[in-house]
Ligand SMILES: Nc1ncnc2c1ncn2[C@@H]1O[C@H](COP(=O)(O)OP(=O)(O)O)[C@@H](O)[C@H]1O
């Protein structure tokens with residue numbers, strides 16, 4: 092029935108469009124000087140027929156479910172409802188719903204069967220009422236729009252206002268979703284901090300998120316100091332950047348300034364393919380190729396290398412980040428005006444001097460933007476580190492050690508059967524919150540740096 | 550003054566049968582010309598006739614354009630500048646260039662002027678470099694306007710000041726020839742007048758070659774004028790001669806405004 096509702100809206104919109112287009116064309120053919128061209132009259136009708144009906148359907152769908160549920164519940168025998176909590180009522184309602192859909196376990200009590208029948212009847216009524224009302228609203232919009240067609244009607248301004256409103260609505264949706272996500276993170280984190288002191292989390296150097304399973308268990312109460320986890324993230328990020336920065340920068344400079352057009356035409360797409368490799372694949376690569384290779388190299392040198400190392404995870408992540416940095420650098424270099432290049436060459440500078448002294452400094456804002464974006468990616472990257480980094484949090488900056496990261500811990504905390512009100516699970520939200528704050532900080536610094544350089548160079 | 554002008558009339562650059570192709574486009578055809586030292590030579594002609602192309606042959610900037618081919622013989626002080634042993638990087642230090650649109654680097658005023666001397670190692674220490682920078686800015690007739698803010702970005706200056714900064718930057722490598730490609734076309738009349746005055750000063754020390762689309766400008770500042778048309782050098786001679794008594798009918802139509 093739902094598809095029929097939307098079909099009616101689409102049909103009404105199309106009909107309204109055609110009717111108004113025809114009416115406006117007729118006026119025009121009769122020699123009237125239309126204020127707005129015919130398309131705007133048609134679009135005006137389209138919006139008027141479709142928008143109110145659509146909004147109505149959305150509201151109706153949001154409200155009809157709870158209303159029907161309440162009606163069904165109120166029709167139940169008193170002795171069933173007496174003393175039922177809201178949760179029990181919900182359970183009852185879903186039981187009745189599945190009964191109405193024909194999924195019965197055993198022989199249902201007669202009052203349940205009656206309630207299911209009532210539900211079916213109510214839903215049918217709801218469907219027809221919805222169809223009727225939507226048709227009515229769409230028709231009203233269509234007819235009203237049709238009556239407005241006249242030479243002096245400012246259809247263009249109306250349409251522009253409607254489109255403007257739609258754009259405002261879309262940006263509001265984006266903004267409020269963001270606010271909602273951040274708010275829910277914040278609320279859950281607060282619940283965590285009600286159980287674990289804030290400063291213990293912030294400055295604790297011990298991360299062992301175990302909690303007693305039974306009340307009387309004597310096992311450790313768990314430690315929630317996030318510093319070792321943060322340190323692990325930073326070690327991996329630094330390793331990734333040490334790999335990605337020089338390779339990305341120099342490959343971009345080479346491709347942009349020195350490579351022949353033919354080489355460039357081949358190499359650029361290849362680099363872009365690197366950006367399209369799924370992170371899981373990088374994860375395989377880290378676990379199956381990089382980590383064993385490092386271990387062997389370590390053995391040959393007599394160095395003890397653990398099976399999961401920050402070096403393997405970070406190095407692989409660095410490879411993933413190369414295309415980021417190189418494509419940002421390439422764009423930034425290409426955006427430097429040719430006149431600067433010519434100016435430098437005409438003074439007798441070599442190509443290398445021109446790149447190092449003129450093009451690169453002028454491209455720095457764009458490059459910094461790319462680098463900081465890469466840092467955010469590295470901090471937030473999950474798949475590679477889940478596969479290739481370890482699980483144990485240690486206070487170490489040795490890249491040959493196994494470390495863990497914020498994202499890995501969030502994943503492991505949320506995996507498996509966990510109640511959503513114990514500190515172990517809630518810790519994931521606190522970590523998520525901190526991750527968000529760190530990335531936000533990096534982005535703010537990025538914008539600052541870029542703006543400062545813009546002022547210098549524009 | 551007379552002493553400074555000695556050497557005027559000596560041939561600085563001589564070009565013979567220069568051909569330039571951009572891919573299939575034959576942009577310059579058989580250009581032969583002798584350009585005198587310590588004078589301003591103006592290249593005029595309708596746009597697209599090859600003035601900039603010929604100018605770029607003189608400091609081998611055409612080498613940096615993909616698909617551009619230069620043939621013929623161009624000599625600076627009798628040396629073939631396209632000879633295999635000539636390094637274009639050194640040539641460009643001797644033949645400076647100023648562009649149509651002022652293009653200061655996104656660096657301080659000081660660093661802009663010091664750019665050439667630094668890459669060519671012209672100064673032994675900071676005080677020598679300071680000296681070169683000051684001398685160049687003075688010769689670029691912009692010293693008084695910027696002496697208190699040498700650390701300000703070159704891009705913070707006005708258009709006319711930027712162009713004089715670019716001239717100072719070109720002078721700083723002590724070139725012998727200064728090429729200027731429509732140096733005033735992006736400037737207002739007052740800035741244009743200042744640059745023209747500066748160019749008139751500069752000819753005492755340099756061989757100045759200037760492309761312009763303004764015939765009044767050519768008449769005001771140049772001693773020799775070359776008229777290009779459709780990739781050919783149509784007429785070349787004393788500026789006064791070209792403007793009052795051109796020998797080629799095409800030159801006459803151009804300066805009377807019938808073609809262009
Ligand atoms: N970089 C270039 N690539 C290809 N063709 C060019 C290039 N520069 C100039 N040309 C061509 O060479 C001819 C002469 O151009 P140009 O020297 O710029 O003329 P002018 O400076 O007299 O206006 C024109 O036909 C132009 O299209």
Ligand SMILES: [Mg+2]
Pocket residue numbers: 600601602730
């Ligand atoms: Mg030109």
